[in-house]
Amino acid sequence: MMLIDETTTAESRQEVATNLVKLFLGQGLVKEFLDVLFKLELDNAGEPNTLFRSNSLASKSTESFLKLAGMQYLHRLLAPTINRIFEEKKYIELDPNKVELKEAGCAGLHRMQTEADVIQQSTTHLQSYLSELLHAITQSAPYCPLALCQAFRQLYQRVQERFPDKEYRKVKFIAVTSFLCLRFISPAIMSPKLFHLREKHADARTSRTLLLLAKAIQTIGNLDTLACCSREPWMVPLQPVILQGITHLKDFITRLVCCEDEEDLGLHTRMSLQCGTMEKEGFLCLHRTKDKCMLMTSHFKKYYVTLSKDTLSYTRTQHSKKSSFISLPKIRAVEKVEEKSFGSANVMQIISSEDSGQMETLYLDCKSVNELNQWLSALRKACSHNTDAMNSYHPGVYKGDKWSCCHQKDKTDAGCDKTRHGVTLQGWYDPLDPDLESQLIYRHLLGVRIAMRDKYLEMTKAEEGNGKDSMAGQEKLDGISRFFTVLQDLQDAHSAVEEAERSRNKNFLLELQT
Structure with a gap:
């Protein structure tokens, strides 16, 4: 951690820090990771x-x-x-140099607010x-x-x-x-x-x-x-x-x-x-379809939608006792819909399977792109452990006798675009992916390994020059040495995989030529 800290540029430090936190959080070791950083900061x-x-x-x-x-x-x-x-939306200002005065009072009794009036009212509101x-x-x-x-x-x-x-x-x-x-x-x-x-x-x-x-x-x-x-x-x-x-x-x-x-x-x-499901609720416009063909003029109706631990439910009013719901384990995909399908860039679709095996699609029209992304993120996180997720989907709708996106006529066609179950807002509430974070950290370490090795040699010389031969100092140097060995092993493993891939591609081309 000390080597990473001292060799990471200011521009990339935030990204590296986030990747490290996600990695150790996913491994259940974030407390130990932060403790190492706290000690390093306090030592210096x-x-x-x-x-x-x-x-x-x-x-x-x-x-x-x-x-x-x-x-x-x-x-x-x-x-x-x-x-x-x-x-x-109260007008609040405490700085006398920025106070804006306006008229106050009823008709016929107008008077100008004083600076003291504004500051007194502002103080009351802020308090x-x-x-x-x-x-x-x-x-x-x-x-x-x-x-x-x-x-x-x-x-x-x-x-x-x-x-x-x-x-x-x-x-x-x-x-x-x-x-x-x-x-x-x-x-x-x-x-x-x-x-x-x-x-x-x-x-x-x-x-x-x-x-x-x-x-x-x-x-x-x-x-x-x-x-x-x-x-x-x-x-x-x-x-x-x-x-x-x-x-x-x-x-x-x-x-x-x-x-x-x-x-x-x-x-x-x-x-x-801290559970995996992000609970969310709010009014959205919904359209539901089973076997029906989708039309451009399909009407969306306003519902109050609630995402809880096990279900996505929706009712006509916020406090209605009569509701419809989708069981989260039955959700196969949560994806955006092409803008041309409904004339809106903020529509998403939830594809789920019924007990009969029939697929059902629920379309949600959000008020803004931020709301769209928030619902996408929350739903994908809630369904991140579903075992029967779809690998592909249609970003368009089935209109007339074909899909609007790829023009396939088979309504049960698997789909023309890849689903994105783990890709949401790339934000702090996305599902943890330790493998991805490991790879990102590995790439960063490769980029700074020369600078880290130089720092390591500098530390070694400093230890020798000071005549220090403490157990703690030697353990630190031994640990850094092991770190470089592991990094080299990883690099060798990556190179071996890449070489094997090149060989397979070469053999495939030779087979095509013959």
Whole structure:
């Protein structure tokens, strides 16, 4: 990890970190992986208050880990407050240099708002949003994912061991909040669309409110009561809530990292959030077909669709007791539909099999490409373990007497395009594929192996020059040597497969010629 960290460029570090996290998460070793990175970062730490503030491999990996393991937790924390802000669209501004004044009052009693009026109203609204959000965070221990709890506990303990002096008593808290608040919660508040909290980016007014709220969370995450609001004096009106938030956040972290009993942290609840199925619901327009021919004029009807652990169900109203459903194990494919089929680029199809063996297709028309991709991702992840998935499908519809995509006349034709069961949004909630991540990491290691070998030789000379012959130092060098041996073995294996493939192709061409 040390060699990878020091030889990976800033441009590729995030991608490498994400691949490593996915690899070790898929192998059940992410806690051990992050612990190695924490120790490496702490061994090289100079100023304790700047821990994990750089874009090191440790920082990037932990950031990716939070997104992979904690996105549902984040949504539960932020969604109520974020949705409220978008719906209320309050004008909020604390900076006197940016305040816009407007008329206030009833007809005939118009008066201009003063700067103090605007700031007072803004303070009230922001205090309400901030208090609501802080309450959600500090009460979230029962449903914080187990993997996150373990990682934060490990980080907290490592920092405490590295900086045990009383003067550094806050550093272990700041190490946790630097990830939880500064790299996870605040960025999601500022850009909720990027974290799939909203379908669209915020307008200018809402965006400013989100920015001010994110600033307040960052200030609380820094845990600095003395410097609170010193850089931006116009944030002072929020100081009482911020100071109270710092106290409550420290108490929350203490509970989170000191609770060894998994039952106390609500293991059952947390594990349900980590299951393979991403639960999702919302209104969509549906069209269902069995034996019928599809027509361009087919009408879609609005239904409330719910994806749960075992089924995809849909009802005419959100609270209707009468519903239709598809059992997830019966789903054979989940794919996009060509735009020309229905005149929309946001239609997807769910192909499932009935007990009789007959195939049925359900078409879903989404409001936007983001919603389409979210449903594709959620459904494919939910069906990732289905054993009878289709290998091919028709991206068009059967219209008249042929398929619109390939013009085949056989309605039961296998399909003209390859299904994409494991390819969704390429995001943090996609199904883990350790084999793919292994291959991606292998390719990266091949690209930097010369730089890593140079670094290894540099370390060896340094050990010899310092006259060090410690057991730990020798074990480290032996481990690196084994690493290069394994990398060479992998390269030889790849070369052998490629050579065998070339030989088969050559023999095939010779057979054709003869």
